[in-house]
Amino acid sequence: MAQSALVIGGTRFIGRHTVEELLENGYHVTIFNRGNHENPFADRDGVAHIEGDRREDTDLRAAALSARPDIVIDCVAYYPEDVEVAVDLFADVDGYVYISSGDAYGAEEIPKLEDRTAMRSCTEEQAVDESGETYGPRKAEGDRIVQQAGDEGVNAMSVRPCIVYGPYDYTERMDYWLDRVDTSDRVVVPGDGQNLWHRAYVKNVASALRVVAEEGEPGEFYNVGDRRAVTLEEMLELVADAMDTDIDVVPAAENELAAAGLEPDDFVLYREYPHLLDTCKLASLGWEPTAPEEAMARTVEEHRFSDRDGSEYDPGRENEEAVLDVLDTL
Structure with a gap:
């Protein structure tokens, strides 16, 4: 029986490539989003779509009950509260992966390493602010929540991409x-x-998300960038x-x-x-990037x-x- 994956987001850029990656590796995929953008998988076998707002707990809970996922890839957790809700709701899945960011790092080092480079701090005010200036601190706080969840036995992991590029990049x-x-x-x-x-080809990010969901260690962070x-x-x-x-x-x-x-x-x-992420930790899981x-x-x-x-x-x-x-x- 095919494994089930829930992708929160899933129709625009990283999420779109992640759905393709999961389909290519035998998953049945459920996409959960607000339906504000065209769904490129509307007519694809093996893909279901549930419409709802991830910030509405009842919507997210209903999606979880409907999809019954083995793994969850969270593309649109932009606030620490989003991650807190998710690691609680998906505490029993085989793998919950939160997409963080290389911007979560709070020190300029070459290269930046998951277990050594300091993360940004995040105040209570920053945690609920929606401006670009607080993006990194919010992502770092989400990482800390993932780390704590892992310590408590939840199969929660984090992937930190650098600048992502590739087909369908709406950022331009x-x-x-x-x-x-x-x-x-x-x-x-x-x-x-x-x-x-440092930049990351989007399909390299998508494959990293799958590999970490399958092979990652609970509570750990994994950098992803082109090799x-x-x-x-x-x-x-x-x-x-x-x-x-x-x-x-x-x-x-x-x-x-x-x-x-x-x-x-x-x-x-x-x-x-220079902004350079060390990707050896991810590679140790069997991740093989596109050249x-x-x-x-x-x-x-x-x-x-x-x-x-x-x-x-x-x-x-x-x-x-x-x-x-x-x-x-x-």
């Missing part, structure tokens, strides 16, 4: 760079192009190779950007201090069929042209 962070490479011969990057913000981290310049070279094109990656220092009214932080996926070359090829393929261009992150091509003019005179 990667789409900005994909569009730039697709439409420009010369691409401006802030700094020397060697800044490193090989790449710099911003290397990322653009991967994109260009996937697009079968040639580009000139043009590094621009702060003063050169300033000549066009730009700052390094105006470029999405730029981070001054960056294949991951980027699949990302590019879907991007070209989408209408996403990352324009909300665009610093303005005219501004970049001004930077190029400055650089060309040096």
